[in-house]
Amino acid sequence: MKFSDLSLNKKLALLAFLLGVIAVFGGNAHNKQQLVVDTAELANQINQTNDGINVIALADKIIKGQADFRLIDLRAEKKFNEYHVPSAENIMVSGFNDIDMPRNEKYYLISDNDILTGQAWALLRAKGYKAVYVIEGGIKEWENSILFPKISANATPNEISEFNKIKEVSMFFGGQPQSVVDSAVTETKISMSKPSMPASVPLKKSVKKKKEGC
Amino acid sequence: MSENIENHTFKRKPYWNPYVAGIGLGLVLLAAFVIMGRGLGASGAMSSLVAYTTSVVAPEHAQNNEFYKEYLGDGSKNPLKDWLVFEVLGVIVGGFISGVFAGRIKKDIDKGPNIKTGSRLIFALLGGGLMGFGAKLAGGCTSGMALTGGALLSVGGWAFMLSVFAGGYAIAYFFRRLWI
Amino acid sequence: MIAPFYKFDMFGFDTSLVIAFIIGIGFGFFLEKAGFGSARKLAAQFYFKDLAVFKVMFTAIITAMLGIFFLSWFGFLDHSLLYISNTYLLPQIVGGLILGIGFVIGGYCPGTSTVAMATGKIDALIFIIGVIGGIFVYAEMYPIMGDFAKSTNMGRLTLMDISGIPFGIIVFAVVLMAVGGFAGAGWVEKKFGYKDEEKIS
Numbered sequence A: 001m002k003f004s005d006l007s008l009n010k011k012l013a014l015l016a017f018l019l020g021v022i023a024v025f026g027g028n029a030h031n032k033q034q035l036v037v038d039t040a041e042l043a044n045q046i047n048q049t050n051d052g053i054n055v056i057a058l059a060d061k062i063i064k065g066q067a068d069f070r071l072i073d074l075r076a077e078k079k080f081n082e083y084h085v086p087s088a089e090n091i092m093v094s095g096f097n098d099i100d101m102p103r104n105e106k107y108y109l110i111s112d113n114d115i116l117t118g119q120a121w122a123l124l125r126a127k128g129y130k131a132v133y134v135i136e137g138g139i140k141e142w143e144n145s146i147l148f149p150k151i152s153a154n155a156t157p158n159e160i161s162e163f164n165k166i167k168e169v170s171m172f173f174g175g176q177p178q179s180v181v182d183s184a185v186t187e188t189k190i191s192m193s194k195p196s197m198p199a200s201v202p203l204k205k206s207v208k209k210k211k212e213g214c
Numbered sequence B: 001m002s003e004n005i006e007n008h009t010f011k012r013k014p015y016w017n018p019y020v021a022g023i024g025l026g027l028v029l030l031a032a033f034v035i036m037g038r039g040l041g042a043s044g045a046m047s048s049l050v051a052y053t054t055s056v057v058a059p060e061h062a063q064n065n066e067f068y069k070e071y072l073g074d075g076s077k078n079p080l081k082d083w084l085v086f087e088v089l090g091v092i093v094g095g096f097i098s099g100v101f102a103g104r105i106k107k108d109i110d111k112g113p114n115i116k117t118g119s120r121l122i123f124a125l126l127g128g129g130l131m132g133f134g135a136k137l138a139g140g141c142t143s144g145m146a147l148t149g150g151a152l153l154s155v156g157g158w159a160f161m162l163s164v165f166a167g168g169y170a171i172a173y174f175f176r177r178l179w180i
Numbered sequence C: 001m002i003a004p005f006y007k008f009d010m011f012g013f014d015t016s017l018v019i020a021f022i023i024g025i026g027f028g029f030f031l032e033k034a035g036f037g038s039a040r041k042l043a044a045q046f047y048f049k050d051l052a053v054f055k056v057m058f059t060a061i062i063t064a065m066l067g068i069f070f071l072s073w074f075g076f077l078d079h080s081l082l083y084i085s086n087t088y089l090l091p092q093i094v095g096g097l098i099l100g101i102g103f104v105i106g107g108y109c110p111g112t113s114t115v116a117m118a119t120g121k122i123d124a125l126i127f128i129i130g131v132i133g134g135i136f137v138y139a140e141m142y143p144i145m146g147d148f149a150k151s152t153n154m155g156r157l158t159l160m161d162i163s164g165i166p167f168g169i170i171v172f173a174v175v176l177m178a179v180g181g182f183a184g185a186g187w188v189e190k191k192f193g194y195k196d197e198e199k200i201s
Helices: A010-022 A040-049 A055-064 A077-082 A116-125 A138-147 A159-172 B002-010 B016-037 B043-055 B061-064 B066-072 B084-103 B117-138 B142-149 B153-179 C014-035 C039-047 C054-072 C088-106 C110-118 C121-150 C159-163 C167-192
Strands: A070-073 A089-090 A106-112 A132-135 A151-153 A178-181
Touching: A010 B016, A010 B043, A010 C054, A010 C167, A040 A138, A055 A138, A055 A159, A077 A089, A077 C054, A089 A132, A106 A116, A106 A138, A116 A132, A132 A138, A151 A159, A151 B153, A151 C110, B002 B142, B016 B142, B016 C014, B043 B061, B043 B066, B043 B084, B043 B142, B043 C014, B043 C121, B061 B066, B061 B117, B066 C121, B084 B142, B084 C014, B084 C110, B117 C121, B142 C054, B142 C088, B153 C088, C014 C110, C014 C167, C039 C054, C039 C088, C039 C121, C054 C167, C088 C121, C110 C121, C159 C167
Parallel strands: A070 A089, A070 A106, A106 A132, A151 A178
Antiparallel strands: none
């Protein structure tokens, strides 16, 4: 019985079956982990682009509910669970290959180790991600400027009005602004539970429009 | 001569071999995956329409409802400017084009031989209502969840698909007058 | 890897809408070619008279599935970037049952109803009005239904995830199942299906 003697349907069935058998040898159809990196281009990007975002700008965006970015917290899960910036996602560098990270989204990277954040930035850039930014100062800067902003007893009127603005932002995130009498600041440990958020802050997920569902 | 051609082109033609049509459909689905990274859908477009209409007629009510909010987003964009809405518009055009070339455009009410038109229309309305409700509960309809979810081997997609067939077969006997 | 193109930033949102329209044309075209613009043909599935619904759906599924598999294997497509909606097991099963019931009563599903409407079926238009009504009822009931609808969230879950069986073997199993199903469908149609004169074509 020649192949051409079979009816169309049987031919299609045979083709499907064949493809199915071949598929068995494809395992998980794993994507290649190797890339071609244009090192000159990458060096250029490192030199030219200004990829820092300061914590106040970030706080501002969160308060305004501008959900056009993904805030990636690179720290270990335990530290993330102790405290993280509202709307952050916990993805460690090791998870970059597994997690859904489309290249047409904006990524803000934050951690408690500036070197790590820089390395993650370079890794994503090398993989071709274009919109990758670093939160300047990381979690420590967030703590110092947003959660626990300090003002000294002999501040100028300018500094005081700046501080008052920050105070509002800080309270929004459940922080505790403090004024210090002398320059010795006692290290304030962040309490175990996340600072509670005002009910009206829409955490990014719920405001984000249903993008790809049916 | 031209009369013959016209008859031939627009005479009602038989449907395609289902397997061939299925391959065509599968390739369209694959194209969506390769180009957009997402699958097809239909009920989502109708949901956007409902959300949009509600937001125009009763904006505050829409803002206070979690369901509408999902389709309205943060208000920066018209909910009708949505991938699925445009896709469904395309479906209408595509169906029409195919119908024209197959001679199948006809104002008609599709029903079995043993039921009155009026009853058919009432059941169409009722069936549609159940469809809409069920689709939203499941998060998709046959195009979105079953076809797309099925091709992607999603557990939810397959569970959904089996449930649809189960529900249909379970109730078919009671509504046979509609169709056969 | 350069696909999915949109997620590799090859074009913007507005262009994606044009693409949506074009893809939709293809979708509607093949649905109509399969005869899915006819409620009678669709419903015939549930009376074992015409199993086109099963044949078309599963052919489409294995075609796309094989396409995804092989394109990923060749390194063209990054399948981790394909959007898979979360599995909410219970609501999806209940919703599916309701949908199946609505399918038999109404004779269409949302996609096929738009195709039928495009070819002139009044009942399809009424059906769509019903769908919109059903969505509206659901939306208004959402404050009560919401919790149920988001229950049993198992996240992005594939058959590979739940079974630990590699992608390729699942592909093979699904193909086998489908082809076996097609053979079975042929047999069922011979036994219960419309005699040639009655056939819906």
